[in-house]
Amino acid sequence: MSETEDFNLSGGGTEAISNGMTNGISNGTSEHREHKEHKHKHKDKDREKDRHRDKDRHKSSHKDKDRHSSSHKSSHKDKDRDKERSKDKEQSDKERHKDKDRERSDKDKHRDKERSDKDKHRDKDKERSDKDKHRDKDRDKHRDKDKERSDREKSRDKDRHRDEKKHSSSNGEKKERDKDRHSSSSHRSPHKDRDREKHKDKEKSPLEPEPIKEEDMCIKEEQLESEEEDKLVINEPVKEEPMEEEEDEGLPVSKEEPEEQLDDDEDDIPLSHRTHIKEEDDEEDDKPLAIRKKEKKKVKKEKKEKKSRGSKLMSSPGSQSESPTKKPKKEEEPGPLMAEAYVPLPSNVKFYYNGEHMHLSEEAEEVAGFYARMLEHDYTTKEVFNSNFMKDWRKVMTSKEREVITDISKCDFRRIHAYYVQQNEDRKNRSKEERKALKEKNEALIAEYGWCNIDSHKQRIGNFKIEPPGLFRGRGEHPKQGMLKKRIMPEDVIINCSKDSVIPKPPAGHKWKEVRADPSVTWLACWVENVQGQTKYVMLNAASKLKGEKDWQKYEMARKLHRRVDNIREQYRFDWKSKEMRIRQRAVALYFIDKLALRAGNEKDEDQADTVGCCSLRVEHISLHEEKDGKEYVVVFDFLGKDSIRYYNEESVERRVFKNLQLFKENKEDGNDLFDRLNTQILNKHLNELMDGLTAKVFRTYNASRTLQEQLDLLTNEEDPLPAKVLSYNRANRAVALLCNHQRAAPKTFDKSMANLQKKIDDKKEQIEETERDCKQLKKAAKSGGSQKEKMGYEKKKKALERLKEQLEKLVLSATDKEENKTIALGTSKLNYLDPRISVAWCKKYGVPVEKVYNKTQRQKFQWAIDMATAEYNFMGEPMNMSRNEYGDGEEEEDE
DNA sequence: AGCTCCACTTAGCAATTGACTG
DNA sequence: CAGTCAATTGCTAAGTGGAGCT
Structure with a gap:
């Protein structure tokens, strides 16, 4: 069946639809486009400008105005910002939640017309008290959700704290890390900077670079070591500035007053230098990026289409070496599965x-x-x-x-x-039969459309279905939410397959937009989605060889970072004292990325939700406290990250970082970039100089996997029964999820099921009490004269009691587990950040079946690790001596 | 030298399935 | 067996970062 139906877009409705679409959609499309273009033109520019402008305006007139206009719109942002200001957590939490929820709708409107206004609004909003208005509104609308959210957040915060506690007490992941850093810094010699700087300019970087090919991933130790040496040498500070380390370390965090800030900085930098900083700033290179950029940006879009074909198409054929070794199919393939045709409503539905x-x-x-x-x-x-x-x-x-x-x-x-x-x-x-039939139908669909041939391996395709039309659901306060995502026709789809393969046939009466054979990319088909103008791809399933290999490479890169991380940390600590603002910012940002696992934080367009990552943090996203809850130098982070998930965290940082942050915030207003001399390209460029292939996201992978490894080592008890071991695993996993801020909405039925569990616990307790009573009696009987029988009865009872207690223990444990998991999602980290070999090795080492840790799909995805890792595998250990070929060729795959 | 575009990874929520309970 | 609820799978949005163009 497969061949024939290839393109079978399910005939019937097709025509009707295509007609309809032509009318409506084409219209929409063009309009849309124009619309977009306009926006784009102004977007970036305006944005930057606005930000700056904001400063100026801030104080003055606009606020009021903006407030009005934006009052309904601002919702969450405003709130969030407001919150930040007010330290009142509880309250603020609630509000924030709302925001998160996506109630922030207002903005959007504005954006459409006046981009520039937006920024203003932002700032203003924050500062003001619009909140209240918003709140009310929001409440009405979203009460339920809000509630949920706020609960979630609260608990989240709680969890976080809890976790911190745990950490410190039980494993102290974070602490350890900090420790490490400290120690390394203490040895550090001064001057590295200088060297580094020099090198930067012309040569490579101090921390040696090295080509990152796949082979690299398997680098042998010797290689590594030598490299490291090199880097060390290079880094070795030349010993110049006297003040450096010792001083710093010497005056540790004493209790200097605010003014000391200056002193402090001074101790890092002579006054003269300081001035320098400023001056430099003002001059050329030290200008904030935004300013520099501002003047340039321009339109983009429009072109899109045209180029796609020319340049790459058919790029070097033989390029096996190219990373994406791809090569589509050989036999006939059906092509992607088009969305089902629309079925009109019955006439009685009006x-x-x-x-x-x-x-x-x-x-x-x-x-x-x-x-x-x-x-x-x-x-x-x-x-x-x-x-x-x-x-x-x-x-x-x-x-x-x-x-x-x-x-x-x-x-x-x-x-x-x-x-x-x-x-x-x-x-x-549906009845059983219907279900079964449906299931079979679905399987048939997968059998037909779900596979492709790559290098003569049959591989599962991930998303072979073209996305159906619908309304765009952006996350958070997305300006485009509600827009129509139009139906994709074969005429919109580009097919990518090898030259020698049979070209998939489009559905009857249709044509593909294009058929190409580009071996340098891994996608099999693509189309451009109309709402955001982004390209969507049909790609392989995560269990495919291609993806598995990449996954493996990712973790090898993270392991490579482990071997260099001490030096890198030393380096950025040193850079905290740099005379150059941009270096300091880079170093502090890197510290955040390393310590807190923040995302890089690319810049975003205005027509997307306002979320940030490390480099794009704005002044209002952090607040500084010399002292908070008994901790010194506390930075409170509160911002919306990817998917508009709130990140809230109070972290005690090193004094120098703290002082730097104060400096970065100086003379800035809400809405201004915290790191105005830094962006992800700059950061990544620097990272790549420190280590070949290093980027910001590697830190997330690294710290996540490292945390898992450490936690497992710490929490697992050899003698524990299986369930306890699994619990330990989940806890370790949770520590990672917390680190990465992976959240989920509390399950709708959470309270209920929690109550159920609690009831079970209570029942069990009661049972235990009862048994205890019995037990005592039997004991008496057994002691006083007791017959053999009585004694046995007593023993038996005693055992039963034990068992009950164990059960109770287990229940309590699972209740804890559940509670702790309320708003934490473990899956994301398990799937994307944790070297599966750690888990596999752990299973092997402690005799835990892998199924306890990975479900079926996960096992498929991580098959490579299951095959490869032994009980001795350690993420932080030496690299395994295996070549990718070993993995690549052998086993593999789900050939149906 | 910056910017845009492209490719691919990471992400949470929704829908579906499946295990468990009464 | 029906009804619940957790687990799994599906979906697609939202990030990251490199390459190539201007």
């Missing part, structure tokens, strides 16, 4: 406008259906979402419809909604 029944054209109806399905979702309470939806929906309407339908509040989608709800019900209530 749409009402302004109270009156209104018949919709098929396309308008389809889009109405997208919205109707979401009627109960929070999204539909957001203004941005609704207005984006209306805009796009109207684009697909007939002119007549468009004339009538102008106000979403007059739209009544409830029948349509009810219809889809019913459909869901029906689906749930």
Whole structure:
């Protein structure tokens, strides 16, 4: 079956759809594009400017104005910012949650028109008290979610603290790290900087570089060592500035007053130098990046399409060496599976406008259906979402419809909604047979579309289904939420397969946009999505050889970092004292990335949610406390990271870092970049000089895996029964998730199931009490004269009691586990950050079946590690002596 | 020398499945 | 066996970072 249906886009609806689409969509598309272009032109530029401007404006007039205009919009950002200011956690937490939830809708509107305003708004919003207004509003709309969220956050914070405690007491991951750093720094000699700087400019970097090819991953030790030596030498400080280390270390964190800040800095840098810093700043190179950039940025977009083909297409054929060794199929393949055609609503399911029944054209109806399905979702309470939806929906309407339908509040989608709800019900209530049939059908689909041939290996494809049309659901306060994601037709899809393979046939009556044979990339098909203009790819499954190899390389890179990390830490500590602002910023940022596992923080466009990472932190995202809760030099981080997940953390940092942060914040306002002389390219360039192939994200992988290894070593008890060992594993895993800030919404049924568990615990306790009573009695009986029988009875009871206690223990343990896991997601780190060989080795070492740690898909994904790692494997140990070929060739794969 | 674009990894939530319980 | 709820799978958005263009 496979061959034939290749492109079978399910015939029926296709035509109708294609027609419909032509009308509505093409329209929409072009409009859209224009729209975008405009934005783009201004985006970057404005953004930068705005930020700066903000400063100026800040204080003055705008605030009020902005406030008004943005009052509804700002939601979360504002809140967040406000919160930051107010240290009142509890309260702020609640609010924040809301924000997170994505209620921040307001902004979006603005963005569309006045980008520049946005920034202003941001700043203003923060500063003001709009919060309140917002809050109220938000509350109404999102109460439930908000609640949930806030709970979540609270608990999160709690957890975090808890965790910290744990850490310090039980394993003290963080501490250890810090320690390490300290010690290394103490040996450090001064001058490295200088050397380093020199080198930077012309030669490579002090910390040797080295080509990072795959072979590198298998570098032998000797190699490594020698490299290290080199780097050390290079780094060796030349001994110049007297003040350096000793002094620093000497005056440790004493209790200097605020003014000391200066002194402090001075001790690092002579006054003259300091001035220097400033001056330099002002001059050329020391100008904040934003300023430099500002003036340049321009439009982008537009071109897109054209180039894709020329340059790369068919790039060097033989390029086996190229990293993505790809090579699509040889036999016939069906190509990607197109989305199912739209099935029109039954005629009795009606749409009402302004109270009156209104018949919709098929396309308008389809889009109405997208919205109707979401009627109960929070999204539909957001203004941005609704207005984006209306805009796009109207684009697909007939002119007549468009004339009538102008106000979403007059739209009544409830029948349509009810219809889809019913459909869901029906689906749930399918009979066994139906389910089975459906399942088989699905498997057949996978069998047909889910595989491809690469280098004559049959490999599973990850996402062979083209994304169906729908409404764009951005995360957080996304300005484009609610926009229509249009249906992708074969004419939009580019196929990438090897030259000698049979070209997949497009669905009947259709053509592919293009068929190419580019061996330098791994995707099999791609298309451009209309909402954000991004390319979407059909790629291989995680269990495929290709992905496995890359995964392995990733961890080898992290292990390589382990061998250099001491030096790198030394280096950045040294750089904290640099005369150059940009160096200091780079060093402090790197410290955050290393210590806190922050993401790099690329710059973002204005038409995306406002989230940040390390390099893009703004002034309002951290607050500094000389002393907080008994800790010195505390930095409080509070910002929205990837996926608009809040990152909240109070960290005690080293004095020098603290002082530097104060310096970085000087003369800046909310909305300004904290690291205004740094961005991810600069940082990564520096990292690459320190170690070939090193980038910011390697630190996350490294610290995550290292934490797992350390935690496992620490927490696992040889004699523990299996469940306890598994619990230890989960705890170690959790420590990582916490480090990486991997969150999840608390399960909806969390409270309930927690209560259930608690009840079990109570019951068990009762049972134990009872048994204890019995036990005592038996004991008496057994002692006083007791017969053999009585004695035996007593013993038996005693054992039963033990067992019960064990069970209780276990229950309590799992309750703890559960509670701790409430808002923590373990899966992300397990899947993306933890060297699977650590887990596999642990399983082997302690006799734990791998299934206890990895489910079926995970085992497939990590098959390479399961095959490769022995009980002795240690992430921080010496590299294994294996070549990638060993792995690559042998086993593998799910040949069906 | 910066910027854009492209490719690919990482991410949380939704939908579905499956295990467990009464 | 039905009903629950946790676990797993699916989906696709949102990051990172290199390459190539201007």
